Amino acid sequence: MMYKVLIVEDDENMRFLYTKMKEWEECGFRIAATAENGKEALEKIEKQSFDMVLTDIRMPDMDGIGLLKRIKEMEIPLVTVLVSSHDEFEYARQGILFGAFDFLVKPVRRQQLKEMLLRVKEVFQIDKERKGSVDFSDIVMEKLMFDKKDEFIRKVCTFCAENIEENVTMEQCAKEMGISKDYFGKLARAHFHVSFKEMMNQMKIEYAKKLMKEESLKAYEISQILGYASPDYFTKIFKQYTGKTPSQYRQNL
Numbered sequence: 118m119m120y121k122v123l124i125v126e127d128d129e130n131m132r133f134l135y136t137k138m139k140e141w142e143e144c145g146f147r148i149a150a151t152a153e154n155g156k157e158a159l160e161k162i163e164k165q166s167f168d169m170v171l172t173d174i175r176m177p178d179m180d181g182i183g184l185l186k187r188i189k190e191m192e193i194p195l196v197t198v199l200v201s202s203h204d205e206f207e208y209a210r211q212g213i214l215f216g217a218f219d220f221l222v223k224p225v226r227r228q229q230l231k232e233m234l235l236r237v238k239e240v241f242q243i244d245k246e247r248k249g250s251v252d253f254s255d256i257v258m259e260k261l262m263f264d265k266k267d268e269f270i271r272k273v274c275t276f277c278a279e280n281i282e283e284n285v286t287m288e289q290c291a292k293e294m295g296i297s298k299d300y301f302g303k304l305a306r307a308h309f310h311v312s313f314k315e316m317m318n319q320m321k322i323e324y325a326k327k328l329m330k331e332e333s334l335k336a337y338e339i340s341q342i343l344g345y346a347s348p349d350y351f352t353k354i355f356k357q358y359t360g361k362t363p364s365q366y367r368q369n370l
Contacts, residue, residue, distance in 0.1 A: 144231060170198070171200060181201075182199075197212075199221070339363070
């Protein structure tokens with residue numbers, strides 16, 4: 118699963134440079150949205166779910182320290198990282214008071230970014246049963262009417278939910294379960310009553326619906342996240358399972 122990042126930066130050139138840094142994807146992160154100041158960031162945080170916020174300190178309307186303060190007051194579970202052009206202890210101290218995970222100095226170097234992301238990822242991986250993954254796994258079992266008491270189904274759904282953006286294969290699931298691919302395929306059909314491919318398509322469509330409700334992503338972006346060959350193929354599969362195209366589905370939200 119790719120961790121979702123909100124970039125808060127009033128400098129348009131800096132926002133562009135962040136999007137071009139390959140270290141995000143290499144470390145398992147993706148920039149899900151950007152904002153020009155703390156006020157706009159809060160509006161997006163209220164509408165979308167993020168795992169991490171990387172924010173500049175000096176910005177109009179609401180600066181980075183103000184943003185961190187509001188995030189802490191609202192008890193939003195986010196990893197926050199401050200960025201500043203000024204290597205000043207006072208900024209770092211204030212950031213720590215409001216729960217900042219790290220403090221980076223501009224210009225942010227690629228190696229500096231990578232090291233920080235790897236530390237953040239390690240924190241995330243301490244708790245593999247992340248709330249979002251668990252919730253999505255439960256949603257899948259409920260909506261697709263999979264037996265929640267079936268231990269095999271629960272383990273497969275949890276693993277696939279945690280890695281839904283990684284285009285999970287049957288080989289990976291079999292390895293996770295500690296059995297052969299062929300045996301896993303037989304068990305999957307026996308427990309889910311459908312093939313592994315169809316089960317994964319069902320899960321992906323449920324996740325696509327979740328993304329449409331929580332994030333302002335276009336169909337081609339969701340198709341890319343879920344590993345479909347093309348947006349047209351994603352639309353075909355989506356309509357096959359929901360009876361509507363992604364745009365028709367979104368209109369009824």
